[in-house]
Amino acid sequence: MKLVIGIVRPEQANDVLESLYRAQVRGFSMSRVQGHGGELEHVETYRGTTVQMGLSEKVRFEIAVSDTFVEQTIDALCDGARTGEVGDGKIFVLPLERVVRIRTGETDRAAVTPVDQG
Amino acid sequence: MKLVIGIVRPEQANDVLESLYRAQVRGFSMSRVQGHGGELEHVETYRGTTVQMGLSEKVRFEIAVSDTFVEQTIDALCDGARTGEVGDGKIFVLPLERVVRIRTGETDRAAVTPVDQG
Amino acid sequence: MKLVIGIVRPEQANDVLESLYRAQVRGFSMSRVQGHGGELEHVETYRGTTVQMGLSEKVRFEIAVSDTFVEQTIDALCDGARTGEVGDGKIFVLPLERVVRIRTGETDRAAVTPVDQG
Amino acid sequence: MLSLPAGVNAGDTAWMLIATALVLMMTPALGLFYGGLVRSKNTLNTFMMSLAALGIVTVTWALIGYTLGFAPGGSLIGGLRFALLRGVTFAPRAGTAIPHLLFMAFEGSFAIITAALISGAVVERMRFGAFMVFIALWSVLVYPVLAHWVWGGGWLAQHGVLDFAGGVPVEMGSGFSALAAAIAVGARRDYHRQALLPHNALYVLLGAGLLWFGWFGFNGGSGYAVNQPSVLAFVNTLLCPACTLVVWFVLDALRDRRVTAIGAATAVVVGCVGITPAAGYISPMASMLLGAVAALPSYALIMWRPRTRLDESLDVLAAHGTAGLTGMLFIGFFAERSWNGIGNGLLFGHPAQLLWQGIAVLAGPAYAFIGTYILMRLVGAVMPLRASDRAQAVGMDVVEHGEEAYTTGEGAILVVASEGERRDRFATR
Amino acid sequence: MLSLPAGVNAGDTAWMLIATALVLMMTPALGLFYGGLVRSKNTLNTFMMSLAALGIVTVTWALIGYTLGFAPGGSLIGGLRFALLRGVTFAPRAGTAIPHLLFMAFEGSFAIITAALISGAVVERMRFGAFMVFIALWSVLVYPVLAHWVWGGGWLAQHGVLDFAGGVPVEMGSGFSALAAAIAVGARRDYHRQALLPHNALYVLLGAGLLWFGWFGFNGGSGYAVNQPSVLAFVNTLLCPACTLVVWFVLDALRDRRVTAIGAATAVVVGCVGITPAAGYISPMASMLLGAVAALPSYALIMWRPRTRLDESLDVLAAHGTAGLTGMLFIGFFAERSWNGIGNGLLFGHPAQLLWQGIAVLAGPAYAFIGTYILMRLVGAVMPLRASDRAQAVGMDVVEHGEEAYTTGEGAILVVASEGERRDRFATR
Amino acid sequence: MLSLPAGVNAGDTAWMLIATALVLMMTPALGLFYGGLVRSKNTLNTFMMSLAALGIVTVTWALIGYTLGFAPGGSLIGGLRFALLRGVTFAPRAGTAIPHLLFMAFEGSFAIITAALISGAVVERMRFGAFMVFIALWSVLVYPVLAHWVWGGGWLAQHGVLDFAGGVPVEMGSGFSALAAAIAVGARRDYHRQALLPHNALYVLLGAGLLWFGWFGFNGGSGYAVNQPSVLAFVNTLLCPACTLVVWFVLDALRDRRVTAIGAATAVVVGCVGITPAAGYISPMASMLLGAVAALPSYALIMWRPRTRLDESLDVLAAHGTAGLTGMLFIGFFAERSWNGIGNGLLFGHPAQLLWQGIAVLAGPAYAFIGTYILMRLVGAVMPLRASDRAQAVGMDVVEHGEEAYTTGEGAILVVASEGERRDRFATR
Ligand SMILES: Nc1ncnc2c1ncn2[C@@H]1O[C@H](COP(=O)(O)OP(=O)(O)O)[C@@H](O)[C@H]1O
Ligand SMILES: Nc1ncnc2c1ncn2[C@@H]1O[C@H](COP(=O)(O)OP(=O)(O)O)[C@@H](O)[C@H]1O
């Protein structure tokens, strides 16, 4: 199993959500981060203080998937997040030893498949 | 050593903190995330705009532990976080190659054991 | 490749940013977390409710680097973050299997080297 | 025909217009104050309780509340002569030189904020529908009675009880009703299990600032005119809370060597409450003393209450009930005819005043407490008063209003129901 | 020499001073209200549109707007006698007992907020420079014309159209201008693609509370005096929105079994708008009815509009245009001479009033819509009206103002240009 | 006995009541304005400095400050006749037709906000206790002296210096005291090492809006009556800041092709400050010119100061000192007897006025600067003025007040000390 981390533009977040959904990725966690990379820095001025903003807002997805799902998860992330301009973000794939579903104590594959209530 | 990531309900956060404390887990980091899984989505309305909220607030724990501590950390997380309803959250265990305590430069086991000032 | 996670004091964040920059680390993501460790807890009072604040504000860096870069990244983090008092934070090094640059689809080494627009 | 009828004074009316507006502004200010004191998942619900008071109590007041409080009637309650605002027009309200219509609105603004104040006792768990029903009833059955007693010619007024701007109906009325409401509704799920902290102390500070601003109309307008009592009340509304603030700083510093912001905001309210009944009756120097004195019981109660099982969440009893009581009794000692033109307190040779002030601080709270408790039980018999534990965990904003105070819009899926097209998940292209 | 000239009444002037201040406070309050309704990346830009109106429209008003609206002239537009405030001094404005200078300022405060209101239609995408040029022109070419028609002796006034505090120029003026502006500028990039939610509903609630507070000056001051219409207008400004609020609660509950906070804030505005034209003309009970009635079309429009392709983002048309229209027509039915001293509506035997109110609600919107549309096209011919999709994605605050509403300062590199020394990246020692 | 004594005018008194309330509201508004300009970890502390001024300065003012400023005395300082408010009652204050008590409160509200303004120079590092001691002394030893010079019959008044609403005591008084305070306290630990950015620009904008609102009472009330100067001052308080705002937009656009929100909020304050001394003395058109002119030096100073080593953190000198100075000198040129009934400036044939205005803008700042510097050194001799670097890093809110502005309650362990039971860590069941 792998933990896939995707860092994307906030304005693409909803597109990513949608493409994850289309790719049958049904469980993930998301948070706001600030990223630094090759992007042009914008200048801000507050009264006499001028600053260059070295960080841009990004959204970070954290997705535990079974090994067979890795490719399509990566594709889904790229699909939703790509605009073609510098700053689109990165995907990291980490080895994942174990997953536990807190509610039931199930582990691994079973734990990453959500029940469907909706 | 392992990095244990626990994603739990915000309203259980304090219970989790307590059960971690009881389990002698004395170092961790915590942040707010938004999660998607099997939970029922609630509907919100802002003037004429009705939306289904596909994400729920969660709290994410990140805990570096030595290998012998993994089980009791997982148990503590489950203990504090379980309500039995869909949405209780997940635990991920990742391999961790190295830990450094910034203050002293100590690594690994020594680095994850906090000094006691209190 | 490795994923280096550094947890530091917020008031040191800008020093860390600078020392990362000096160390030629040009890509990373950053977020706010709350940490618990050996730090003294401060007491807060809101009307008649007195609480001990078990968590301190921290800033979390997440940096994907190629193996040869790990040492200097750790050094840079320590350099910028160390004050010598309890609470300076931790560094975690995780194995990283794969990196993808969303914009181009490049992977691994190529993906962690930012283009320079500035 | 357009100018005001004989007996109406333009200067008085101008001042009462703005004073009324100021008091009406206090209810949203209270929403902000309370909204900052609760957790972020309940902040809209908390503000909405104040806004609901503005809507609902205005309506009940115009229909029936005003007449029960202020129409000629018995010594316990007013008659029905002004029901549906019949006869409430431009002619001066008896005893004043302002239009009856304006007098009604000014008094209405007091009823509104008093109802809103009670919400502080039950935030973060009382169901919104039940709260609305409760304040509708309360504004008809409790507030007008108290107002009648002191201002509408009721028994306390007949015995010369002095209450300038609402020690009995507004301050003790809300404070002791809050106590009853907290008991009837019960504690929050997490009370004593977790620290329930203010999510935005800036709102609390700004709210307190705006409340103080409004209080100049509240007390300053309670002379119904531009006259000596108004000017005195106005200036005392500056001096008294300032002293409370300074004494609160000292108390905080003695306790913990630090002064708190939430404490300071609370002190402003306590000081304003303390001077409310006494504003037009005591000298400026006495009002400064009152400010200092009023801090003590409220401070003590605020420190002690959270250690009890009583989850009177935002301490309405301490901030309003106790401080209002202190102010009422203080009149009994310090009322000074040379300042107020009406009567003296014990220190100036008239001990009977203190006696009757003492009776008022027993009778008012008793009625407020019992009336509120009965009403809450009645409402509770018809519909649940409390949100479920699950709902409290999720938060009242989402559960009761289907909204969040602070949203980013991420993960929100547009539902466009009526056009038959249900948006695909998360986004559309 | 310092006291006011003959014919000026001190009580009236005192009231008009504070009423003017209250109305001026409404524009920042609107900035807060609108600023909460947009996403956090656009909130400064949204507030700035209101602040820009305070700057720009004040200047255009003093230079030329006031004279076009209120100097003697034709039946379509005023003359130039008061251009650059010539002759606008302490002597009473004709028909009032307040200084002409103060009258000018009071009317100016109306022009300012009306211009600011239009911004609600174009937030989150209109370029700031273009908006500033637009409101400069609009405040000269559209608003004064509408004001002249009903208050400056124009054709609607000549035919006895009743509009107490701005149904035509302010409410329908802003509402239908907003419609035209939204059409001219086009929808936001993300409209119908994503949920565009209010980033801070507390700001919205507090903003609504402050707007209501200001509205007491807005309507209460529109009698230009402390007289019967002022008192009536003032009290109706309490009663009517309270009823709107209650009815809105009911409508929300019928739709979804929950009442919403954004809805309640909207209801306050709708109720205040509804009573605006009618405030001094109808009885208190009629104003309560109006509050209930006015809720319906606005509620319906607010629910329906987001399903259309029209991105009139903050529903200025529904909250102001529609509710103002309802109020204008309501006068035609419920105006009551025994309350207003001027004229009756259809229900009291004067059907012609309804006819002319009907003409006003056609003519006013038509001029506002067409005038705005033409002006927008003109401005658009000279400079782009819309920010690029990329700029909208980044947010108007950064792109148009080089600022963020909420910053932590992390990652901000000091640039100390002038001393030649460019700070090393991220920090310095 | 209840009505006002002979010589007191009801209309004047009504207006002065509300004007006083408006000025008192400005201090919390300033807390919001300043609170938004600092980092989130210092925002409560910043607001608390304003609130402390409301508490402390009110008390010192009543006890001793007022008499030193306004009792008959020498040409440098007033006497003690009104100490402890002796003899300050309902009878009209000499030279006015309002009760002496109200006059005292109105002037007190000026002293309060002036003290609060100085905090802008020392936020984010001055210890709270030291600040409280400082303003207590400052409000007795500095402010009353400056007030006496221009309004209490002191030497500047004797020489005909014109200062309508506080160019010398309030604006230059705070601005140059701020300069001295910043020098005495020293720069923030992170000054020039990091970007210290406003954490909530919305608070800044709303704060500026509320300040402007309050300023209508500040300037409009400084005629102590409803008279020509009041009306003129009121209208100029609209026109002048509007022009400053527009010019600031232009300056911003010239510098960076974008206009900033923090800049706009600053411009509002600068414009209000600029007109403060001149409000009742110059024509409306001159006030528009003043608005434009006053923008320039303040803008330049605000751009330049952060490049120096002087950490006068929130630019009180530029916003108040400089703009107040500009306004004072402007009177020397543009005072116009046909508008103010008192005197002319150089352009209208009276060059001596300019001379004395020039002397005032030297003497006032000199006294404020020196007095403040000495007081700060004295306080600093008794207790440390600055928080340690560690405390600054953690934030003044936690260190000085034991609170955070924005909390979630997570990780907060309830301490229930008094009942002997110390809660187990983090939670309880
Ligand atoms: N080495 C890295 N480690 C962690 N996050 C990174 C790294 N490099 C880039 N990122 C994240 O990806 C975002 C986009 O990277 P950037 O280099 O700007 O653009 P691109 O990927 O299009 O070349 C950054 O803002 C940052 O959040
Ligand atoms: N595959 C996953 N990867 C990362 N986080 C997940 C994953 N699945 C679930 N989560 C997190 O766990 C939370 C709870 O999951 P959910 O499926 O709703 O409930 P349960 O675990 O009780 O079945 C989610 O809101 C999300 O934050």
Ligand SMILES: Nc1ncnc2c1ncn2[C@@H]1O[C@H](COP(=O)(O)OP(=O)(O)O)[C@@H](O)[C@H]1O
């Ligand atoms: N085992 C751990 N797992 C994850 N984060 C930790 C762990 N131990 C400490 N931390 C993080 O590091 C921070 C500093 O740790 P602490 O023990 O207080 O100080 P020090 O590292 O100087 O001994 C904590 O606040 C927490 O955020």
